[in-house]
């Protein structure tokens with residue numbers, strides 16, 4: 288018994304440049320249209336859509352197979368989709384003009400394509416050329432760099448509701464030939480559209496990357512622009528074993544801090560309700576949010592429990608930003624700020640909950656032990672410490688994001704890193720915490736919780 292009346296497999300396989308594939312023939316737009324038309328027709332509970340890898344008709348993509356009956360559609364365009372949704376999924380009649388009706392011919396085409404593919408693989412292997420996925424990963428920086436420069440130049444705001452390359456060049460005071468080349472490349476990445484000589488934002492670039500966007504994320508993304516520079520020092524950092532470009536947090540430019548905290552905030556605001564739910568706020572009257580950044584976690588805890596008072600401990604420049612978020616949430620009476628340096632200052636006493644979110648990765652094991660000891664002293668009897676961070680698997684090679692983040696700390700801090708559960712539990716136990724447990728959360732970071740008995 289199927290949970291859905293129809294199950295649609297639609298190919299969005301990306302192959303190396305020049306090789307025919309559904310992605311290169313516009314599969315994303317077809318899938319997007321299909322999802323929207325299905326939802327608009329009220330068929331989301333009837334039709335399950337699964338984007339999939341190659342189904343063997345690569346020169347005639349985008350291709351789609353509809354089960355249970357096994358109807359094979361090829362050469363789809365967004366314009367075909369409303370008809371398929373209406374006629375096939377609503378009325379049960381496949382759109383004959385788009386269907387591969389000759390099953391024998393279909394099978395022969397798939398077999399021929401498979402043979403061609405296998406022969407090409409063999410040839411490639413014999414030639415000694417590195418595998419495509421390796422080459423694509425090595426070249427991935429090009430795409431990343433284009434988007435980072437587009438954000439830095441503020442291309443998407445300049446394009447606005449539509450502009451010629453000459454208009455963008457004159458607005459941004461860039462070279463005309465370079466602007467045209469650059470806009471073409473951004474278009475090839477799917478973040479602009481081009482009709483004639485007019486460039487336009489896509490829904491995604493308009494929403495997230497333009498000053499006029501509903502969820503303008505440019506400030507948070509500027510943090511990645513900064514990280515690019517740091518990551519370029521990776522080779523030297525590996526040789527030296529530490530960051531070669533580290534500057535004390537107190538010495539960073541205001542723009543760096545603003546972008547950094549905006550990036551932290553966009554993640555924290557999304558995760559905070561989940562963390563509050565998993566930790567709970569019962570019997571929590573005093574929360575200390577060490578390195579609380581934008582204040583997103585303190586605000587979420589205070590919103591969940593009207594009796595809870597939260598204190599954000601951070602550097603003075605950062606607290607100015609947190610103050611704005613606190614005022615916006617109307618919580619200035621219960622969420623307060625305390626300027627200080629985590630490495631030097633005492634944290635006080637008697638807190639029911641001490642939160643260390645995305646802090647421990649900045650420090651070495653020894654520094655973390657010292658930090659956790661001060662945190663223990665700040666927790667009241669029966670109170671808890673909650674650490675949120677990337678937690679590596681025992682052999683430290685996964686999850687990938689945590690393993691890569693360890694390098695982010697190598698290039699950005701004197702001795703930070705990412706740690707595994709055994710390390711966190713060991714530090715917490717050694718400073719006095721009991722009932723230590725890990726709480727797994729969706730996304731890249733988890734919680735370690737300990738109680739002061």
Ligand SMILES: C[S@@+](CC[C@H](N)C(=O)[O-])C[C@H]1O[C@@H](n2cnc3c(N)ncnc32)[C@H](O)[C@@H]1O
Nearest residue numbers: 551555578579580601602605628629630644645
């Ligand atoms: C990675 S952010 C985490 C922010 C927040 N806890 C979150 O999860 O979104 C690290 C925070 O620690 C603060 N910080 C770094 N060094 C500090 C220090 N020595 N004393 C106090 N705060 C510090 C930074 O300003 C920043 O807000």
Ligand code: FES
Nearest residue numbers: 298309341342345
């Ligand atoms: S790439 Fe889509 S069918 Fe082969």
